[in-house]
Amino acid sequence: MITTLILFPLFGALLLSFGHERKPHAVPLVCNIVSLSSALLLWHRFDPTAASLQFVERHAWIPAIGAEYLVGIDGLSLLLVILTSLVFPFALLARRMDQGFYALMLVMQSALYGTFTAQNFILWFFFYEMSLIPAFLLIKIWGGQNRDRAATKFFVYTFLGSVAMLLSFLGIYFAKGTFDFVELAQLGKTGLLSGNLAWFAFAGIFLGLAVKVPLFPFHTWLPDAYETAPVGVSMVLTGVLSKMGVYGFVRLLLPLFPNEIKVLAPWLLGLAVCSIVFASLAAWAQSDLKRMVAYLSINHLGYCMLGLFAVTARASSAGAATAAGSTSSLIDMHAALSGVFMQIFNHGITAAALFYYVGLLEQRRGLRGINDFGGLMQRTPLLCGWMSVAMFSSLGLPGLNGFIGEFLIFKGSFAVAASFTAVAVIGLLVTAIVFMRMMQSLFSGPLAESCNAFPDLGRNEKWIVVPVTLLMFAIGIAPQFVFNIFNTTVIQMTRLFS
Numbered sequence: 001m002i003t004t005l006i007l008f009p010l011f012g013a014l015l016l017s018f019g020h021e022r023k024p025h026a027v028p029l030v031c032n033i034v035s036l037s038s039a040l041l042l043w044h045r046f047d048p049t050a051a052s053l054q055f056v057e058r059h060a061w062i063p064a065i066g067a068e069y070l071v072g073i074d075g076l077s078l079l080l081v082i083l084t085s086l087v088f089p090f091a092l093l094a095r096r097m098d099q100g101f102y103a104l105m106l107v108m109q110s111a112l113y114g115t116f117t118a119q120n121f122i123l124w125f126f127f128y129e130m131s132l133i134p135a136f137l138l139i140k141i142w143g144g145q146n147r148d149r150a151a152t153k154f155f156v157y158t159f160l161g162s163v164a165m166l167l168s169f170l171g172i173y174f175a176k177g178t179f180d181f182v183e184l185a186q187l188g189k190t191g192l193l194s195g196n197l198a199w200f201a202f203a204g205i206f207l208g209l210a211v212k213v214p215l216f217p218f219h220t221w222l223p224d225a226y227e228t229a230p231v232g233v234s235m236v237l238t239g240v241l242s243k244m245g246v247y248g249f250v251r252l253l254l255p256l257f258p259n260e261i262k263v264l265a266p267w268l269l270g271l272a273v274c275s276i277v278f279a280s281l282a283a284w285a286q287s288d289l290k291r292m293v294a295y296l297s298i299n300h301l302g303y304c305m306l307g308l309f310a311v312t313a314r315a316s317s318a319g320a321a322t323a324a325g326s327t328s329s330l331i332d333m334h335a336a337l338s339g340v341f342m343q344i345f346n347h348g349i350t351a352a353a354l355f356y357y358v359g360l361l362e363q364r365r366g367l368r369g370i371n372d373f374g375g376l377m378q379r380t381p382l383l384c385g386w387m388s389v390a391m392f393s394s395l396g397l398p399g400l401n402g403f404i405g406e407f408l409i410f411k412g413s414f415a416v417a418a419s420f421t422a423v424a425v426i427g428l429l430v431t432a433i434v435f436m437r438m439m440q441s442l443f444s445g446p447l448a449e450s451c452n453a454f455p456d457l458g459r460n461e462k463w464i465v466v467p468v469t470l471l472m473f474a475i476g477i478a479p480q481f482v483f484n485i486f487n488t489t490v491i492q493m494t495r496l497f498s
Contacts, residue, residue, distance in 0.1 A: 002055055002071045002117050005038045005081070009110040016103040024099035028106055032089040035109070039085040046078055048484050051492045053119065066179050067122035075486030076250060076341060080116040080243055083348045084109065087239035091232040093464050094356055095363070101142055104134040105232070112240055116247060121169050121179035128244065132158050135233070135241060143228040150228035157211050157221040165208030168201040185255035185496065192256050202260045205253055212245030215305055216275040219298050226294035231359030234290065238297045239352035243344050246304050254312060255496060265313035269420040272309055275302030276427035283434045289358045289368045293351065296394065296434065299427055300347045303409050306424055307340040310413040311497055333494045336412025341486045343405030346475065350402055353390040353468050360461065364454055370438065375447030380456040384443045386465045391435045393472045396428065401475035
């Protein structure tokens with residue numbers, strides 16, 4: 001079933017490569033309907049109480065180097081498969097493009113499914129790189145002004161990070177003789193490697209994943225790429241591709257190198273706080289709406305990293321707390337990790353929605369500067385109202401999806417890293433200022449002359465906006481249906497880290 005999910009978008013890309021010039025948008029939409037149906041079927045058949053991988057498919061691939069075709073899902077993998085299946089049709093409907101664009105988008109979608117389900121490093125790395133190539137081409141060919149510079153910067157950063165990660169895993173393979181994630185995680189409990197080799201391997205994998213999240217100070221490629229990319233590509237980059245880095249930290253770095261992360265925990269928490277605070281301040285300084293949302297994306301992913309690093313820092317003292325009969329440390333770790341998983345999903349939905357709304361404004365005005373608009377509430381009340389919901393969701397307003405993950409992350413993080421978490425709260429304050437400034441400049445005041453002919457949301461746009469907004473409310477009011485997906489995985493990982 002997982003293989004079908006991976007291959008079907010590739011089949012659609014092949015169809016587009018050999019025809020369908022008259023209605024190129026029909027093929028990707030059909031493929032995404034099938035992919036979403038397959039993801040929901042996986043969810044229906046998924047046993048949320050099982051701790052082991054499910055729907056496992058294992059076949060020999062390159063035995064000489066320990067490479068297998070090994071795929072399977074747990075709660076985190078299923079969550080990201082569902083997120084991918086939701087964001088891609090949303091992004092494809094953002095704007096009509098040609099068949100080459102759609103073909104590359106489908107290739108990237110297939111690669112993301114593979115990345116989130118592969119359980120062998122060689123296979124995972126193959127899909128990981130496979131997702132970066134179409135992203136580079138989509139920016140390079142269909143991007144806006146300065147697309148060559150942005151695409152090159154994106155390629156150089158991700159390529160160097162990938163090389164560092166590959167070299168690290170080759171060192172691990174030569175030392176331990178396996179690429180299997182489950183086996184490596186078991187070895188990581190007692191120390192995967194020792195001495196300088198452990199630190200070199202850790203550094204290589206950390207660099208590759210930190211670039212992908214991105215984590216401060218490896219983030220400088222992101223604003224240029226998000227600003228230049230077509231709106232649909234920006235939605236996928238922030239909604240799904242950025243989650244590959246966070247997923248890699250959870251799946252690879254934390255289980256394989258728990259001791260190294262404990263040693264560096266204060267420094268790593270410092271980097272996460274810098275991502276949160278500096279990115280929100282940078283967003284405040286922007287006048288381009290896409291760059292503003294791009295920096296806010298870094299800010300929100302910083303919350304995920306704060307929660308992850310707080311979990312590992314807490315794990316160093318969890319053993320003593322458990323021996324004393326206290327379960328508070330495990331509860332804090334569970335809360336933080338649950339918040340991270342929820343934030344991964346919620347940020348993917350909300351950030352993609354914000355880029356979609358910015359795309360609507362740019363499509364109507366031809367510009368996207370914050371000072372190019374004014375008084376839109378008088379002309380487009382529906383657009384302003386629905387966009388405000390996405391802004392409040394990103395801000396973390398109770399009753400919307402963004403609140404759940406952020407609250408749990410801060411709850412778990414305060415217990416172990418109160419000082420770092422207290423500084424990170426500054427990011428929440430600055431984010432609120434950024435959104436209030438955005439709403440004031442766009443929606444309030446006298447109607448700008450250039451916006452006199454602004455149309456409100458059309459029928460097709462409402463069909464896109466309304467379901468996404470209802471999902472934000474559904475998760476914010478009754479989030480248990482999402483928690484049920486990954487609760488068992490969180491419990492298992494909490495025990496692993498402790």
